[in-house]
Amino acid sequence: MLSVTGVSKTFPGVRALSSVDFTARTGEVHALIGENGAGKSTLIKVLTGVYRPDEGQVTYDGSPVRFATPLEAQHAGISTIYQEVNLVPLMTVARNLLLGREPRNRLGLIDFRRMHRTADEALRGLGIRVDVRRPLRELGVGAQQMVALARAVSVDARVVVMDEPTSSLEPREVRTLFEVIRTLRERGIAVIYVSHRLDELYEICDTVTVLRDGKVVHTGRIADLDRLRLVSLMLGREIGVVRDEGLTKFTGSHDTAVEPVLQAEELTVRHLLDGVSVAVRPGEVVGLGGLLGSGRTETAKAIAGALRTDSGRVVVAGTTVRTGSTPAAIRAGISLLPEDRKAEGVLPGLSVRENIALAALPGLSRFGLVDEARIDRIVDTFMTRLRIKAAGPHQKVGELSGGNQQKVLLARWLAMHPKVLLLDEPTRGIDVGAKAEVQKLIDELADDGLGVLLISSDTEELIEGSDRVVVLKDGAVVAELTGDAVTEDRLMRAIATAPSASTAAGGPDD
């Protein structure tokens, strides 16, 4: 139905896709999976006409095509449903469904009766029952997604692309969504399904294509691929090569009798986290493992007070910290290096000096007046200690390389003398040399007695860097690897085989 052959796409500095072949067939649900940066979204954008490939051919319905705009692709019958619903919240369900194609009466005005009937029929056909006269925003996110889906199908779509459609749905809504997808399949529509939830993939998909580093590493029937193999393909790690114990460098050698400096207990956030508990001892690096969307970032944010929790508590060095408040967490000695360095970390328009001093500022001031000399000393110390490469302390942080930006952020937190460091993807998007440096720094910090919680999609980094690994899946802890069990093999097994705790929609094939 819709296929690409030998497609390549290069962005400045990155080869996002290299000679990718991909085919979506009619009446088939095709899973497209891969970790962050594997090229999934680029491929989808090529398929839906947002990007044009540098090389290769897109074939639709047997003939080669070149979509100039997403609109052209839509008119040809390729619809995309994004994570965020892109409909008009204030209009009624029926109007949204038929937006731009409203039935007219003889006077050229909208024929509301006919519109409501058509809309109702379209939704019923998919087994969805809602009042089409209500404004869309009164519906739940799940129902809104269904309307988006119904709209996609009602414009005579022949290919439907779904980008993580279940990420904000309740289990019950997921069931409805799956029924709709089955209906689509029976109607002979090709569905491309992007998700990180393995249970869902095995339940609803027929075929699977795994992308890694812009290349297709596997494509075939999903039933022929066991979970462990799937995970190892995604992460790019071989299974079965059991490491010698001597090879794991950080075998829980740190004193296990010491009281944990950080204890997070039963953290729960609706849709995101389900009773996650993690403990970190001083001098210990605890890894948070799991696939994208498993709740790693959310756990870190909940501990740092940046994400409001429904229940659960955080204890630092014996004292309970008020959750949901960043300043309280920082005062208690928790520092978070956020995943999105550019948007949530650095202040790109301010200087290296201002960025480093930012959090510690109240401590570096007297009566609200900034003590410039003390700031200069601290900035100097950290720029030397962390080997920050900048033209000088007054250079704008936005002009630095990713690695140096990350070091500036580390310096900002180290100036606060934290007890616990939460590092969310500390080496993502920074070059190899700087990566090794940052990893070494993390080791040194742990040796100095800090408790470190490390999140990384780079399995090797996670395994090599951590003394213990807590494995998350669908927002719940499914395993904890300690001592000799801290191996990539065990990590992948834990991700692949652990039963999913939270999604009741989870596979009946378990």
Next chain:
Amino acid sequence: MTDLTLGRATADRDRLLRLLQEYGVYLGVVVLLLLNTVFTPHFLSAENFRTQAVQVAPVLIVALGMALAIGSEGVDLSVGSVMALSTSLLSLYLGYGAWIAVLAAVAGGIVVGVANGALIAFVGVQPIVATLALMVAGRGLALVLLPQLKDVRNPGMAELGSGDVLGVPYLVLIAVALALLVGFVVRRTTFGRQLLALGDSRPAARLAGLPVRRVLIVVYVCSGVLAAIAGVLATARLTASDPTSLGTLMELSAITAVVVGGTPLSGGRVRIGGTVAGAVLIQLLTTTLIKHDLPPSWTQIAQAVVIVLAVYAARERGKR
């Protein structure tokens, strides 16, 4: 070869543009001064400079507060109404003495500032909407307190409005002192740094544990207080309280001064020197056109051109 020259040309263009962004407003002031010296009769007189300075003082003071609000990635539209409220409170309490009256006026500015700040920081209303609400409410309250123009006959106020020290009017001295004070606060205090940080990136500032809400409230209180002071000074100069017309369109003049002065609307940067020069530039522009007997409509067109030029120069700054 062509590429190379082209590359150099764009580099030069970039540098020129950056220089224009940084110092364009000062250049504008100098050019206008020179033009007027040559073409306007009696321009170079102490009396003329005094008049100009006295006229620009209230706008300048309001613009200082506006610069803070814009630096925090917000805006304060209620400043004109705060001036009106301030003048109403002033005449109302003048019977208790000049000092009490001035304090009452400033208190009015604080209250409006707290209301603005609370709406923005706690309720999460966008600054433009929150301050628009207070702009309407403030003017209404001012008119309830003092329905029409009232003469202000108080020796203290008269002295404030027309007195001077060594030939420099009090109004000008106060404006200069406030400009220096605000400049100092932005550069040297924790509050100033935190203001710039949250203007540059709100999510990053929040994750860095900054007291985002407190800083926002203080920003709008500062803006309210400065507008109230401007209201007092304007009243003293006019020797009358006129809540119907005092401060109308002041918010636009203040925003103009700030933007022309090179403070980006995207926040994260406050240029006090530039703001002062921006206010002066607009004042000189108006005077120049008036002195050459051009109709007021020309002044408005000239202002528009200056604003467009300033925004054009600032355009590239957004894409660092």
